[in-house]
Amino acid sequence: MNIAILGLGEAGSRFANDLAGRGITVFGFDPSPRYPLHDAVQLMRSNAEAAQQADIILSVNLSAVSVAVAEDVRAYVSDQQIYAEMNTSGPETKQQIARLLALTGVRFVDLAIMAPVPPGGILTPFWASGPGAALFTEKLKGLNLNITLLGAEVGEASTLKLLRSIVYKGVAAVIVEAVEAGKAYGLEAYVRSQISSVIGGNDDLIDRFLTGSRTHAVRRSHEMEAVVSMLQSKGVEPLMSAATLGNLQKLSRENSR
Structure with a gap:
């Protein structure tokens, strides 16, 4: 082959x-x-x-x-x-x-x-x-x-993937912002405990969300652009997905410095 x-x-x-x-x-x-x-x-x-x-x-x-x-x-x-x-x-x-x-x-x-x-x-x-x-x-x-x-x-697999991305990338964006805020206030441990209470007490998973969001920010921003476009084509206002896209674009800019 x-x-x-x-x-x-x-x-x-x-x-x-x-x-x-x-x-x-x-x-x-x-x-x-x-x-x-x-x-x-x-x-x-x-x-x-x-x-x-x-x-x-x-x-x-x-x-x-x-x-x-x-x-x-x-x-x-x-x-x-x-x-x-x-x-x-x-x-x-x-x-x-x-x-x-x-x-x-x-x-x-x-x-x-x-x-x-x-x-x-x-x-x-x-x-x-x-x-x-x-x-x-x-x-x-x-x-x-x-x-x-x-x-x-054609389109079934990509639709399911992007609908899933709303959840996974959205959760990651919230975690990134929450940890950043916790650090700014000197309360990172407290914020992590709040996140853990939602995602099942898995601190390693928090780190994977943080690392993955930053490492793959460019690719994931393209993915969320596709999500925003897909939702708009169906008349769904992509408020949270647009915010997730903004978070990934911010990480991309930080990575390029």
């Missing part, structure tokens, strides 16, 4: 390395690769060159470039291949990409990454929907991946 990874950032590079380590032939492309790669990962010169070598194509890009990546490969894919779109955009963008690739016959999968990629790597939980989801799941069965097969509708 040949797999192409389009986008070799933190997640894509980890997927490429893990798959190569399992004996899969991996073709990868990224315009600016900066993460270490397994010796067996074959770096190609373009998205198109990587895609045309593969049985399965994993597009692991920011939502901002996901449509452009699909346009790059459109003339080079066929009905003999599977195209799994893994960006964190809303269902409308996933549907746009599926329409863009429809005439190629490629089997399209809306593939949602349902947990932070480190430390799970390719064993991170995925939810799959779309016309190619069942075949995708079957093809990868031998790798014992953690894939939940949903329906055949």
Whole structure:
């Protein structure tokens, strides 16, 4: 089996390395690769060159470039291949990409990454929907991946992921702000005790929320932008999700200083 990874950032590079380590032939492309790669990962010169070598194509890009990546490969894919779109955009963008690739016959999968990629790597939980989801799941069965097969509708997996993000990213934003306030008043221990009373007395979980929010602030801000857009498209005023987005953007600015 040949797999192409389009986008070799933190997640894509980890997927490429893990798959190569399992004996899969991996073709990868990224315009600016900066993460270490397994010796067996074959770096190609373009998205198109990587895609045309593969049985399965994993597009692991920011939502901002996901449509452009699909346009790059459109003339080079066929009905003999599977195209799994893994960006964190809303269902409308996933549907746009599926329409863009429809005439190629490629089997399209809306593939949602349902947990932070480190430390799970390719064993991170995925939810799959779309016309190619069942075949995708079957093809990868031998790798014992953690894939939940949903329906055949493009957008189902991404919708469920973003609805879940309202909760998880919102809770994380409250915890970040509460701990910051506790530190400002010299009462961090008190604030942590209040948070623990809500989340089950797990102080390690508080630290994971704090660390994860800061470490992945840029990616999660893109995710929450998609949430805000999705809710607005349904006439839901995203008051709390917009605040969560603002918190992540603040962390991103602090990280860049």
